[in-house]
Structure formats: structure tokens, C-alpha cells
Amino acid sequence: MSVTMLEALKGQQRGRLITLLGVIVLSFDTLLVRLIDSSEWTLIFWRGFLPAVMLFMVQWFTDRKVITQHLLRPSLLTLITAGLFSASTICFVLSLDNTQVASTLVITNTAPLFTAVIGFFFLKEKLDKATVLAIIIAVGGIGLVFGYHPTVDELRGDSLALVSAIAIAVYLVALRKTQGQLGSVYIILAGVFTSIISLSVGAKPFALDMRQAIEMFLLGGVVIPLSFYLIAHGPRYLPAAETSLILLLEVLFGPLLVWLIVGETPTSNVLLGSAVVVLTLSGLFAWQWRKQLKLANRK
Numbered sequence: 001m002s003v004t005m006l007e008a009l010k011g012q013q014r015g016r017l018i019t020l021l022g023v024i025v026l027s028f029d030t031l032l033v034r035l036i037d038s039s040e041w042t043l044i045f046w047r048g049f050l051p052a053v054m055l056f057m058v059q060w061f062t063d064r065k066v067i068t069q070h071l072l073r074p075s076l077l078t079l080i081t082a083g084l085f086s087a088s089t090i091c092f093v094l095s096l097d098n099t100q101v102a103s104t105l106v107i108t109n110t111a112p113l114f115t116a117v118i119g120f121f122f123l124k125e126k127l128d129k130a131t132v133l134a135i136i137i138a139v140g141g142i143g144l145v146f147g148y149h150p151t152v153d154e155l156r157g158d159s160l161a162l163v164s165a166i167a168i169a170v171y172l173v174a175l176r177k178t179q180g181q182l183g184s185v186y187i188i189l190a191g192v193f194t195s196i197i198s199l200s201v202g203a204k205p206f207a208l209d210m211r212q213a214i215e216m217f218l219l220g221g222v223v224i225p226l227s228f229y230l231i232a233h234g235p236r237y238l239p240a241a242e243t244s245l246i247l248l249l250e251v252l253f254g255p256l257l258v259w260l261i262v263g264e265t266p267t268s269n270v271l272l273g274s275a276v277v278v279l280t281l282s283g284l285f286a287w288q289w290r291k292q293l294k295l296a297n298r299k
Contacts, residue, residue: 015237019246022230025223027253030101032219033093034262036212040097043216044090045198045205050220051228052191058229059184070185078182081174082189084167089194091164099157102255102266103145106274107161109251109281110138112244114169122173134284141280144273183232245285251278 036043059067070078088108095104113135119125146158175183199205208216234243251274258264266274 012237015234015243016246018230018237019234019243020249022227022234023247023249024253025230026227027250027257028223029219029227030096030105030254031257031261032215032223033096034101034258034264036215036219038208038212038216039202039204040094041198041201041203042205042207043097044093045195045203046216046220047093047224048086048089048191048194048198048220049205050191050217051224052188052195054221054225055184055191055228056188058225059188066182066185070182071188074185074189077174077177078185079189081171081182082186083193084171084174085186085190086193086197088164088167088171089190090197091160091167095157095160095164097157098160099154100255100266100270101258101264102251102270102274103154103158104161104164105251105254106145106270106277107142107158108165108168109248110142110277111165111168111172112281113138114166115172118169118173123177130284130287134280137280138277141273141276144269144276147269147273187228245282245289248278248281248285 033043033047056067056071059071074082092104092108095108113131116125116127116131117135120127142162146155171186175186231243231247234246255264255266255274259266
């Protein structure tokens with residue numbers, strides 16, 4: 001085996017470990033949202049503001065040119081992309097506040113399928129048969145999640161999760177169009193937008209007790225920026241399909257942590273729908289991964 005191939009394998013192992021660590025850290029997101037128990041808009045404020053501050057500091061010390069050229073003078077596309085990420089953040093938290101954790105996570109994790117459809121129409125990217133089949137089956141799984149006779153609040157939460165998935169998908173397409181060069185700028189601006197919107201609808205950032213403040217800092221100052229940083233670095237070493245496959249573990253880890261610590265048990269329909277979606281996406285990403293490996297071996 002050549003030295004180059006060994007280095008590639010070591011890089012892939014590093015990428016898997018980094019991405020897996022990012023997913024494990026991110027899995028605490030939904031648990032902390034449940035534990036904090038503050039008003040939803042106060043939570044949304046800090047969930048947008050703290051990651052923006054942390055990423056701004058990192059960007060300032062690593063490459064200030066990005067801040068001066070793109071953050072302080074953003075283009076229209078940058079503002080739209082950041083606005084979409086802000087919308088996904090808001091809808092995600094509002095969804096968690098109204099429905100089961102498993103429902104929110106499984107619906108939002110269908111974003112790659114929406115990305116494929118949007119990319120087909122706007123970036124002229126091809127939709128292969130496997131992706132089309134996965135979309136059809138996943139829609140059925142989402143139908144199961146919606147079809148367990150939810151309460152009005154749960155239906156609202158599931159719908160917000162769907163809006164979040166679509167917003168993330170459009171954000172990912174815009175990110176792809178700009179080749180991912182301004183990822184930190186989008187998140188920082190999204191945090192600013194999220195904070196302003198939250199304050200305008202009644203967020204009370206300082207109406208937290210000590211326990212809530214500590215948990216809020218763990219959520220916005222540690223869990224979200226650290227997980228985003230790790231997950232953003234994983235794809236440097238891994239194919240996109242394998243990265244997506246590892247990210248699906250959040251659908252398993254998130255509800256498991258909430259069940260173990262909070263005692264929230266998903267309904268049978270949500271579990272069944274989640275299984276359909278997770279298995280479908282897993283099959284699609286595994287097939288794409290295998291396809292990429294074959295192409296790499298031919299080269």
C-alpha cells in the first residue's frame with residue numbers, strides 16, 4: 001500500500017472521528033433546550049447570539065479579512081443565506097417547544113433530500129433514481145410522523161420542523177453555490193438576525209436564574225459552536241455521503257439523551273416514521289458512498 005493511500009486512510013479516520021464527535025456534542029442541543037425551560041424567544045435569542053459571538057471571536061483571531069470584506073459589507077446573497085439559516089434556527093427551537101424531540105430531529109434531517117430537489121431546479125444538478133426513490137419513501141415516513149393524531153401544538157411543531165428542513169436545504173444550496181467560503185459569516189449574521197427578531201417579539205435575555213444561565217451558556221457558547229466547528233471540518237477528509245450518514249446519528253442520540261434524562265418517550269408512529277426516514281437516508285448515503293469509492297478506485 002502506497003504512502004499516499006495510507007495518508008488518505010488516516011485522513012478519513014480523522015474525518016470520521018471529528019464528525020462523530022461533532023454529532024455527539026450536537027446531540028446535547030435538544031436535551032439542553034428541554035432542560036433550560038425558559039420562554040421560547042429568550043432561548044432563541046441566546047441560541048443565536050452566543051454562537052455568533054463565539055464564531056466572531058474565532059474568525060477575528062484566525063482571519064480578520066473575512067470579517068472586513070464580507071461580514072461588514074455583506075452582499076445580497078450573503079444576507080439572504082444568513083436569513084434562511086436564522087429562519088431554520090427559529091423554527092427548530094419553536095418546533096422542539098411544541099412537539100416530540102424525535103419528530104423534530106427526523107423531519108429536519110430530511111434537509112438533504114430537499115437540497116437535492118432544490119439543487120435540481122436551481123443549480124441544474126442531476127437527480128439519480130436512488131435519490132428520487134429515497135425522496136418518495138422518506139415522504140411516506142414523514143407522513144407517519146404527522147399521522148399519529150397529534151395535538152394542535154404537536155402538529156404546529158411538526159410543521160415548523162418541516163419549514164426548518166426546507167430553510168436548511170435552501171441555505172445549503174446557497175452555501176454550495178458560494179463553495180462554502182463564507183460559512184462563519186452566514187452563522188454570525190444569522191445570529192444577529194435571530195437576536196433582533198427575538199427581542200422584537202418579547203425575548204427577555206436577562207430573565208434567567210443561575211441554573212438557566214449556566215445551561216444557556218453550555219448550549220449557545222459551547223455545544224452549538226463546537227459542534228458546528230467539528231462538523232464543518234469533517235467533510236475535508238470524507239465524501240459528502242459518508243458525512244451525511246454520520247450526521248444521521250443525531251436522530252438516534254438526541255431522543256435517547258432526552259429519554260434517559262427527561263423521560264420523554266416518542267409515540268409508536270413517530271418511532272416507525274423515524275425508522276423509515278433514517279433507514280431510507282442511510283441506504284441512500286451508503287449507496288452514494290459506495291459509488292464514490294468505486295469511482296475513486298477507478299482513478
